[in-house]
Each structure stands twice: as structure tokens, then as C-alpha cells.
Amino acid sequence: MMFTQKLKEEVEPIIESIYNDPFIQGMVRGDLSKEAVIHYLKADHLYLNEFAKIYSLLIPKLDDKEGIKFLLEQIDFVMNGEVTAHYTLADYAQVDYKTIIKDGEWYPTSDHYIKHMYFNAYRYSDAAFTICAMAPCPYVYQQVALKMKERHNFNGNPFKDWVDFYAKEMKPLMEHLDGWVDEFAEQASETERAILTKNFKESCIHEKRFFNMAYTQETWESVVE
Numbered sequence: 560m561m562f563t564q565k566l567k568e569e570v571e572p573i574i575e576s577i578y579n580d581p582f583i584q585g586m587v588r589g590d591l592s593k594e595a596v597i598h599y600l601k602a603d604h605l606y607l608n609e610f611a612k613i614y615s616l617l618i619p620k621l622d623d624k625e626g627i628k629f630l631l632e633q634i635d636f637v638m639n640g641e642v643t644a645h646y647t648l649a650d651y652a653q654v655d656y657k658t659i660i661k662d663g664e665w666y667p668t669s670d671h672y673i674k675h676m677y678f679n680a681y682r683y684s685d686a687a688f689t690i691c692a693m694a695p696c697p698y699v700y701q702q703v704a705l706k707m708k709e710r711h712n713f714n715g716n717p718f719k720d721w722v723d724f725y726a727k728e729m730k731p732l733m734e735h736l737d738g739w740v741d742e743f744a745e746q747a748s749e750t751e752r753a754i755l756t757k758n759f760k761e762s763c764i765h766e767k768r769f770f771n772m773a774y775t776q777e778t779w780e781s782v783v784e
């Protein structure tokens with residue numbers, strides 16, 4: 560079994576638990592609190608900007624032209640494409656998107672997640688370590704959206720466009736990311752493979768915490784209350 564296939568099997572229970580968490584279940588019912596949605600957008604706008612910059616940090620780590628072209632396309636997608644999903648959420652919250660993101664904030668959970676990626680980008684010369692920390696970003700959303708779509712009818716649900724956006728074919732992106740990781744994993748030491756696994760799993764847990772952060776409207780003050 561390929562290394563990334565095994566990783567995906569190992570994180571399936573985490574993804575199922577994200578599906579069952581109150582943020583996603585609120586979307587399924589179509590009654591998620593507007594405050595949770597606004598909190599999510601304030602954090603996610605900042606998160607995606609940094610995520611795009613982390614792709615750019617991978618460019619000097621790659622030699623193949625195709626790979627570099629792919630990274631540039633991903634930067635464009637994160638900066639300009641994914642905003643579509645944000646607009647669906649802002650429409651639900653009935654607040655102007657630009658007004659919401661004007662005072663975006665780094666909350667403890669989102670702050671921790673992005674630093675996990677930056678750490679790997681600066682700590683390790685091979686891109687595979689960072690890619691393992693980044694891959695759950697598209698993978699978890701795709702898997703959660705597919706579960707939502709498979710189990711519920713979203714006709715008339717205010718989050719339908721959000722679900723359709725993330726459920727759509729992510730195969731080319733995941734194939735690229737998996738290819739890099741599998742190639743490196745084949746010749747990696749046991750210690751290196753353990754770090755790759757840990758990075759991937761930790762990011763899946765960061766994804767879970769990110770939704771819960773928005774649901775509970777986490778702040779730096781609230782974590783010490």
C-alpha cells in the first residue's frame with residue numbers, strides 16, 4: 560500500500576469525528592449560528608493568505624518545472640478561487656464579506672495550526688514534510704463535504720454551494736501532493752516516515768480544532784476562563 564493511502568486510512572476516524580462535530584452538523588441542519596460563521600471567516604481569511612505563502616516557500620525546494628507551475632496555480636486558487644466558498648458563508652451570515660475580514664484575527668487554534676506548517680517549511684529541506692502538514696487542508700474539507708453530500712440532500716440548504724465547492728473533484732491536487740510524499744517516503748528513513756505521519760495526523764486534528772474554535776468563538780481570553 561502506498562504511504563499516503565495508509566495515512567488516509569489512519570485519519571478516517573478523525574474525519575468522521577469532524578463530520579459529527581457541531582460546526583458541520585449545524586451546516587447540515589442549515590442552522591449554524593451566524594456568530595460561528597463570522598468567527599470562522601475572520602480566522603480563515605488570514606489562514607488562507609498564509610497558506611498561499613507557504614506554497615511559495617516550497618518552490619525553492621522543487622526542481623521540476625511542472626511541480627513549480629502546479630504550486631503557482633495552487634497559490635492562485637487559494638488567493639482567488641476559494642473566496643467563493645467564503646462568500647457563501649458571508650451571505651448566510653448576512654454581513655458584508657469585506658467588513659467581516661477587515662478585522663480578521665489570529666485565535667489560539669488557527670495561530671497554532673499555521674505555525675505547524677511554517678515550522679516544517681523552515682525546519683526541513685525536503686518539501687514532503689511541509690506537504691504532509693498542508694495536505695489535510697484540501698483533503699479533510701473534500702472528505703467532509705463528500706460525507707455531507709452522500710448523507711443529506713442539500714437542496715434548499717443555505718450551505719449547499721459551500722458543500723458543492725469542496726466536494727468537487729480534488730483528485731488532481733491530491734494526486735500531485737500524494738506523488739511528492741510517496742516518492743520521498745520510499746527512500747526515507749523510519750524516523751523521517753514517522754515525522755511525515757505525525758505531520759499529517761496533527762494537521763487533521765488542527766482541522767477539527769479549527770471548526771470547534773469557530774463554533775465556540777475562541778479568543779485568547781476565553782482559553783484561560
Ligand SMILES: Cc1ncc(CN)c(N)n1
Pocket residue numbers: 603606607641695696697700766769
Ligand atoms: C482551516 C482551513 N482548512 C482547510 C480549508 C480548505 N482549503 C480552509 N479553507 N480552511
